[in-house]
Amino acid sequence: MSLALHAEWTKLRTLAGTWWLLLAAAALTIAVSAAAAAAFHCPPAGCTLQQTGADPAKIGFTGVFLGQVVIALIAVLAIGGEYGNGMIRLTLTAMPRRLTAFTAKALVTAAGALAASVLAVAGSALAGWLILPGKGLSAANGYVALSLGNAADLRAACGTVLYLTLIALLAFGVTTAVRDSAAGIGIVLGILLLFPIISAVIPDQALARHLEQLAPMTAGLYIQVTEGVRQLPLTPWQGLGVTAAWAAGALILGATVLRLRDA
């Protein structure tokens, strides 16, 4: 297993694209988070918590919406690239235990995603900590200013890192199952975006709430909520559990397909 990990790590490490994408994931997340924080302004009514309903942590981590696309792309390419150029046949010849190879690849990919996520979230938190109090989301107006020093924001930050890592695993599993990187990224982003768009328009509130509870993105991002946690359909950690369940399902599907099918 450690040899498999070493092999997969070498493969991932020696591709120039991987480093660029990891860097892009962090940079885009931080840029969008900072832009969202800078774009925030209180409504004319006033700046208190009741009047804005704003959640500093959610605003501060807005960049996740874009960052997750790059993270998913990294995971998709990690396995989809091998199917694209036939490398997968060499990999499975060298490591005939397919599940070992699959696990090693998944672990290495998740580690890469985790590293990029830590960078992205730390940068976003820093940007939010610097920008948001100046936009009125300060302790003076009744907010808990975004800072990794308090428990809720720390939970939001750590949860966001875990969320991005789980998205990488979801993308990895799906792409292993479909064996094509273009279809893989299309399906992953489809799964992520489908639920929230539908639940935004169906007028049936109960059904919309159920959809949100099932949605890997919406439920998973409950981990970022620090204001009005009680109104959420799930607790933050349960929400992240939904994303984890999706990721686990995708990994099981991918592993099963890899095991049963010719590469």
Added chain:
Amino acid sequence: MTTIAPYRSPAAPGKNGFRQALHAELTKFRTVRGWIIGALVGVLAMAGVGLLASAGGHSACQGVGVHGQQGSNSCQSGISFILGPNGEPVSDSFYFVRQPLAGDGSITVRVTSLTGLLPSANSGGQSDNVPGVEAWAKAGLIIKENLAQGSAYAAIMVAADHGVRLQWNYTGDTGGLAGAVGPANPRWLRLTRSGDVITGYDSADGAHWSQVGAVTLAGLPSAAQVGLFAASPDDSQSSQSFGGGTSTIGGGPTRDTAVFDRLSTSGGWPAGPWTGQYVGTPEIPGSVGYHQSGGQFTLSGQGDIAPVPAGHGGPADAAATVSDYLIGTFAGLLAVVVVAALFVTAEYRRGLIRLTLAAMPSRGRVLAAKSVVVAVAGFIAGLLGAGIAVLAGEAITRARGYYAFPISGMAEARVIVGTAILAAFASVLALAIGTIVRRSAATVATVIVVIVLPYFLAESGALPLSAGDWLLRITPAAGFALQQVYPAYHQVSMLYAPFSGYFPLAAWAGLAVLAAWTAAALALAAYLLRRRDA
């Protein structure tokens, strides 16, 4: 020594023009099973998601009684709207001090005050007891075909925050003198009838008049109802919260009180007795009425004379709209974009591009042929997907007994074709980016980030509304404006947001933004395809 003549094919030399390139690319597209399946998945996703949403039920009926113009109590069939002269849903209820006047003539009045009452924050929208005037509370002169709700009219009025307006037949609206009316700042209004043509004038002093506008009410009967009116629309402050969902703060009936004097008729209209009555049913009976003392008329009114905008968060919240049926568009686009990207990136991956370019050395022609093929494929997929979504969505809504917001067949056809155009441009954009990037996953991710993600962020409320609006102006996602079915009425306060089917750009402007991005990407793709080795 004999010389051997080299072999020459007896076949005539083949032509290598655009038609041949097109034929070759079409054959490639047609014969790859995965791409045809992908396009079909796009059709199914577009139609299926929409059907799922429209079949998902409309049980959010609590708000209907409060905001519905009819005060209906059941969602199943209770919602219905008065239809205006052009068949659009309208609200038409107001306090009317009137008399029937035949033939041509002119009526003049001075408005000296417009005040009102708003629902208090803690009354749950049931009573109106806080001083304040709704932004579109209005009072002035009106000439109306008859007393039936929804009949043709033209009116000149002062609106609380919007100055003097000339409005006609519910959707028409032109501005006159700006500024709020008050005892120190009165407004003189005049309405003149000449046949079918109604002309509105305003003046600040009663001496210097300017024409606000002239409108034609075709088929206005000789004897029409003429007089003073006052109306004050329901107050509803919807706001889209950061992180999704809308919340309605406050809301409920409002009332306005307008003071008129110097009322006079001239031209062919004789002076006569005035009668007061409420057109429609007031939401709070007993709060409307008028009294006359000396030459002064004081009217208290409720309701509105205006179109009903479609979409969520407004008075028609519970009515299913074409925008709802088309919610699956983005899902269909995902599939179509994947196919269009693969149409070129698969050639790079398999090395087929070298054969393609060897057979068709004019690289620009190859790109053009490929663009035409994916554009046609995207157009057909969009047309089928949107067509099925709209027609089946309507059928399901009707079959389940829900109320579908009325729309003309022409507007429906326009939005279906608009969706097809959106899919066609998205496909060409994906093809161009695929030619630039040459990697399938990176291409698909890029196209989704520039088209689908901005739409999602704006639609789901993940960004503040203003930021979302900007995304829908400058990114290729502006093309979603082609899907706006219903006009946004600025004379009706509502949150005209993407999730209700309203986009910040007009359809043609949105298409222009998408087309500009596509053209730029295509130009870069053509340049790189020529300059780079394949």
